[in-house]
Amino acid sequence: MADNRAFYNEILLDHNMHPGHKHELPDADMEMRGYNPTCGDDITLRLKVADGIVVDGAFTGSGCAISQASADMMLDLVIGKPKEEALRLSDIFLRMIKGSASEEEIDELEEAGALQDVSHMPARVKCAVLGWHTLEQLLEDEE
Amino acid sequence: MVNEDLLAIDYKKDFPLLRELDVAYLDNSATSQRPQCVVDAESEFYLKHNANPLRGLYQLAMEATDGYENARIAVQKFINAKSEEEIIFTRNTSESLNLVAYSYGLSNLQAGDEIVTTIMEHHSNMLPWRMVAAKTGAVVKYIECAQDGSISEAALEEAITSKTKIVAMAQVGNVLGRLNPVEKAIELAHKVGAVAVIDGAQSVPHMPVDVQASDADFLAFSGHKMFGPMGIGVLYGKKKLLKKMPPFLYGGEMINWVSRETQEYAPLPHKFEAGTVNAAGAVGLHAAIDYIQSVGFEVIEAREAALTKIAFEGMQKIEGVHIIGSDKWEEHKGIITFTIEGVHPHDIAAIFDADGVNIRAGNHCAQPLLDHLGTGATARMSLAFYNTVADVERFLASLSTMRERMGYGR
Numbered sequence: 001m002a003d004n005r006a007f008y009n010e011i012l013l014d015h016n017m018h019p020g021h022k023h024e025l026p027d028a029d030m031e032m033r034g035y036n037p038t039c040g041d042d043i044t045l046r047l048k049v050a051d052g053i054v055v056d057g058a059f060t061g062s063g064c065a066i067s068q069a070s071a072d073m074m075l076d077l078v079i080g081k082p083k084e085e086a087l088r089l090s091d092i093f094l095r096m097i098k099g100s101a102s103e104e105e106i107d108e109l110e111e112a113g114a115l116q117d118v119s120h121m122p123a124r125v126k127c128a129v130l131g132w133h134t135l136e137q138l139l140e141d142e143e
Numbered sequence: 144m145v146n147e148d149l150l151a152i153d154y155k156k157d158f159p160l161l162r163e164l165d166v167a168y169l170d171n172s173a174t175s176q177r178p179q180c181v182v183d184a185e186s187e188f189y190l191k192h193n194a195n196p197l198r199g200l201y202q203l204a205m206e207a208t209d210g211y212e213n214a215r216i217a218v219q220k221f222i223n224a225k226s227e228e229e230i231i232f233t234r235n236t237s238e239s240l241n242l243v244a245y246s247y248g249l250s251n252l253q254a255g256d257e258i259v260t261t262i263m264e265h266h267s268n269m270l271p272w273r274m275v276a277a278k279t280g281a282v283v284k285y286i287e288c289a290q291d292g293s294i295s296e297a298a299l300e301e302a303i304t305s306k307t308k309i310v311a312m313a314q315v316g317n318v319l320g321r322l323n324p325v326e327k328a329i330e331l332a333h334k335v336g337a338v339a340v341i342d343g344a345q346s347v348p349h350m351p352v353d354v355q356a357s358d359a360d361f362l363a364f365s366g367h368k369m370f371g372p373m374g375i376g377v378l379y380g381k382k383k384l385l386k387k388m389p390p391f392l393y394g395g396e397m398i399n400w401v402s403r404e405t406q407e408y409a410p411l412p413h414k415f416e417a418g419t420v421n422a423a424g425a426v427g428l429h430a431a432i433d434y435i436q437s438v439g440f441e442v443i444e445a446r447e448a449a450l451t452k453i454a455f456e457g458m459q460k461i462e463g464v465h466i467i468g469s470d471k472w473e474e475h476k477g478i479i480t481f482t483i484e485g486v487h488p489h490d491i492a493a494i495f496d497a498d499g500v501n502i503r504a505g506n507h508c509a510q511p512l513l514d515h516l517g518t519g520a521t522a523r524m525s526l527a528f529y530n531t532v533a534d535v536e537r538f539l540a541s542l543s544t545m546r547e548r549m550g551y552g553r
Contacts, residue, residue, distance in 0.1 A: 008494065013550035017485075039489050039505060040520045062519075064487035065549065127489065 007121070008065070011114040015069035021079075022072060025058040030142060033061075034134035036126045041067040045134045049142070054078050054086050064127050066118065071131030073112040083139050090132045097128055146449045149442060154529040157434070167500045167534035172317050172345060172478055172507075172525035174367045177431070184430035185372055188423040196422045197396055197413065207422055214425035215412070217432045222362065223353040224379055228411040231378040231385070232425055236344040237267035239363030239378035240311075242415060243340055244271035246388040247361075252308050254280030259302045259337075260311040261286045261294060263319060263512040268311050268342040268363075281308070287515060292319035292468035296327055303331040310339045314346035318509045318523065319468035320478025322346075329358050338384065344368055348527075349447060349477060351440045354379055366424060371431035375424030378415070385411050392417040443528040447477040450526050450535055454479055457539040463546050467518055477526040480507070483542075486549045488522040494548060495522075498541035 028046035035042050041063030048056040057075045062068075074093070078086040093109055095101040099119040106113045118128040155161040157178040161168060168176060194204035196211040212227075219227045233239045248271070252258070258272045262285045269283075276283045286302045288294050303310060310332040314325050329339040338360040343352055347362075348369035354362055359379070366375040380388075390397055390408055394417040399407040408414045435443070455472035458464050463484040469475060483491055488504035495502050503523045506513055513519060524538060546552065 008490070008548060017550045041489075062487075064489040066490070121493075124489070124493065 007117050009114060011073075011111050012065060012069045015072040015111070016065040019059075019068060019072040021058045021075035022060065022068070023058050024060060025056060028056075028058070030138055032134050032138045032141075034130045034137075036063070036067070036130055039064065039127065041127055041130050043067065043071055043130060043134065045071070045131060045138060047135075047138060049083065049139075052083050054081055054083060059131065063130070064124075066115070066124050066127040067130045070112065070115055070128045071134075073110075073115070074131045074135060077110055077112055078135070083142075087136065087139055090136050093132050094129055094136075097125055146445065149445055150449055150532055152442075153531075154438065155531070158529055161529060165499055167530070167537045169524040169526065169530065169534065169538055170501045170503050171527040171530075172320075172368070172523065173503055174373070175348065175370050175527050176529070177370055177372065177427075178434050180434055181371055181427045181430045185423045185427035188426045193423075195419055197420070210426045210429075211420060211422040214429035217429045218377055221432045221436075222347070222379055223355050225355060226382055229379055229382050229385065231380065231412045231415045232420060233363075233376040233378050234374050234421070235365040235367070235376035236265075236342060236363045237376075239361075239376050240267055240340065240342065241271050242378055242391040243361050243363070243380070244275050246391045246415075247338070247384065248272070248275035248309065249278060250389055252279040252281040255306065256281040256308040257304065257306040258283045258309045258311065259286065259307050259332075260284070261288065261313070261323070262515045263288055263292065263316040263323075263509065264311070264313055265317050265342065265344070266508045266510070268313060268340075269511070272309070272311055275309075285511070288319075288512075290516065291470065292316065292321040292474070294323055296324065299324065299328055299331055303328070303335055303337065305335050307332065307335050307337040310337055311342070312339070313342040313344070314352070315349070315476050315478075316509075316512075317345050317478070318480050318507050318512055318521070320345070320475040320480070320525070321468060322474075322476055325359070326357055329360075332360075333358065345476070345478070348435075350444060360384055366428040366431065369428075369431055370434060371428035372424045375421050375428050377428075382411065385415070390414055390417065394418045396420070438528065446528045446530075447526050448473070450530055450532070451475055451477055451479070453532060454524065454526070454535045454538065457535070458542065461539070461543050463551070464542065467516060467521055478523065479525075480521045480523040482518060482521050483545055485551055486545055488520045490549060491522045491545060494545055495538070495541055498537070500538050500541050502538075 025046040031046040033044045043059050043061035045059045059071045092105045158176045160176050192206040194207040196207040215227045215230045218230045272283050286298050312328050332339040340361040341359045343362045343364040347364040362379040367373040397409050397417040452472045465482045467480040492504035
C-alpha cells in the first residue's frame with residue numbers, strides 16, 4: 001500500500017469533495033440501496049430510464065472517499081447511455097477492479113479509470129464497486 | 144523514575160516484529176504484538192514437550208500436562224484468584240463470555256429476570272446476553288453513558304434492582320478507553336443477589352487486576368491482547384458458582400467416567416475444557432505473564448499514560464480532529480477514538496497505512512455505543528507500553544496532513 005499517496009489523486013478527491021450527482025432525484029423511476037456491512041458505506045442509487053436510455057441518475061448516502069467518488073464517476077459515465085451500454089461499462093469496471101480489463105477497455109471508463117489501483121488494495125475493493133454493483137442490480141432487475 | 148527516563152527504555156527490542164518492521168503499531172486494542180520469549184515458549188512446547196496433555200501416562204505427556212497446568216497457576220497468581228480450579232482456559236474473551244451465558248445464564252435465568260449491561264460493551268459482551276434473554280424470556284437492560292463516556296453511580300443504582308440476575312460490564316471500554324466503575328457495579332450486583340461478569344479484555348493487559356479485591360464473580364480476558372498467543376483465553380469464575388454450572392461443551396477429557404447411559408463430569412476446571420486443549424497457547428500465555436511481570440505494571444501504566452498524554456494533547460491541536468469521549472487525557476486508558484471532519488475513517492486508515500501507521504477504523508464491534516454517541520464509524524489509536532514517543536510523533540505528523548491530503552484547504 002506504499003502507493004496510497006498517489007492513489008488519493010486529484011480526480012478521486014475532486015469527485016469526493018464535489019460530487020456532481022450526489023443529490024435527491026424526485027422524478028426517478030427506480031432506486032436501490034447498496035450497503036457494505038463491513039465498512040458501513042451506504043448509498044442509495046436512483047435512476048430515470050426512458051426508452052431504454054439512462055436519462056438521469058443521482059445518489060445519496062455516506063461512505064469513504066472511494067465509495068462516494070466511484071459512484072459519482074459512474075454516473076458521469078452512464079447518464080445519457082443506453083442501458084446495455086451502461087451494463088457493458090459496468091462489467092468493464094468490475095473486471096478492472098479484479099485486474100482483468102485491457103488498457104483499451106479501461107480508457108472507455110474515462111475518469112473512473114483512475115480507480116484501477118484499487119485492484120491492489122483488497123481492503124478497499126468493496127468500496128469501489130458498491131455503486132457499480134448497485135447499478136447492475138437495478139438495471140438487471142428491470143429486465 | 145521520571146517519565147523521560149521511562150520513555151527512553153527500548154522495549155521494542157523484545158518484539159521481533161517491531162524490531163524488523165518500520166511501522167508505528169497503534170492497534171493494540173485489537174491485538175498486541177508478541178515478544179520473542181512468548182514465541183519461543185510456544186515453539187519449545189511443540190519442539191520438546193509435545194504430547195496430548197491430561198491423559199497420557201508417559202514422561203512426555205506428563206511434561207505437556209505440567210506445562211499446561213503450570214500456566215493455569217501463573218494465571219491464578221496473576222489475577223490473584225483463590226484457587227487454580229477457578230481458572231478455565233478458553234480460546235478468547237468471546238468464548239469465555241459465551242461460556243458464562245450458555246452455562247450460567249441459561250440454567251439460572253427465567254422470564255422476567257433482568258440482565259444489566261452497558262451501551263458501551265463490545266458485541267461479545269452484549270450478544271451472548273441477548274441470546275440468554277431470547278431463550279429464557281429475561282430482559283437485557285442497557286445503562287447509558289454520558290457523552291464523556293462516564294457511567295454514574297446513580298445510573299448503576301437505578302438499573303440494578305431486585306429483578307437483576309446478571310450485571311455484565313467491561314472494566315475498560317474498547318472504544319472510549321475509560322475505566323468503568325466495576326467495583327461499584329459488583330457491590331450493587333451482590334446486594335441484590337446477582338452475579339457480576341467483568342470483561343477484562345482491555346484492562347487485564349494494562350493494569351493490575353485482583354479478582355479477590357474486586358469480588359467479581361466472573362472475569363474474561365484474551366491472551367492475544369496481553370502479548371500472548373492467539374487462541375488462548377481465560378475465564379475466571381468463583382468456585383462456588385462454577386461447581387454448580389453445567390458443562391458448556393461436551394466431549395473428551397471433561398468426564399470422570401462414561402457408561403452407555405450415564406456419566407460423571409470431571410471436577411473443576413476440566414469440566415469446562417472439553418477436547419484436546421491449547422496447551423502450547425497456555426504455555427505461551429504463561430511466558431507472556433512472566434514477561435509482563437518482568438516489565439512491571441508500574442512501568443506499563445506510567446509509559447502508557449505518558450504516551451496517551453502526548454498523543455491526546457497533540458491531537459487537540461490539530462484542526463478538524465474530534466476526540467470521542469472524555470476531554471481529559473487521564474480518562475483514556477491508552478485508547479483514543481476520533482474522527483476527522485470530512486474524512487471517512489476508512490480513508491484515514493488508508494492514509495495512515497501509507498505513512499506506516501497502523502490504526503483501526505470502523506465500528507470497533509461496538510455499534511450501539513457509536514449510535515448512542517451519534518458518531519457513526521470512527522478511527523481508533525490504541526497504545527501498548529512498547530510504543531515510543533517516535534510512534535506517537537509519527538502518528539501526529541500523519542494526522543496533521545490528513546485533511547489537506549484529502550483536498551481540504553488547498
